[in-house]
Amino acid sequence: MKDLKSPPGxxxxxxxxxxxxxxxxxxxxxxxxxxxxxxxxxDRFAELIRKLxxxxxxxxxxxxxxxxxxxx
Numbered sequence: 001m002k003d004l005k006s007p008p009g010x011x012x013x014x015x016x017x018x019x020x021x022x023x024x025x026x027x028x029x030x031x032x033x034x035x036x037x038x039x040x041x042x043d044r045f046a047e048l049i050r051k052l053x054x055x056x057x058x059x060x061x062x063x064x065x066x067x068x069x070x071x072x
Contacts, residue, residue: 017025041049
């Protein structure tokens with residue numbers, strides 16, 4: 001059975017990508033990433049982020065959401 005990890009002509013050495021292929025993949029990934037970054041954040045996501053940045057008021061003792069109804 002042939003070892004699928006070893007490239008032809010180099011028995012016993014684990015397979016991998018040569019520098020040229022790695023470079024091409026790197027350039028393509030950078031181009032895709034740059035395109036996504038240029039698109040910006042959709043308005044609905046920006047609004048959700050703004051809402052997360054606003055601190056919620058802390059619940060007061062005796063609020064309806066308090067399971068003890070103000071009792072300790």
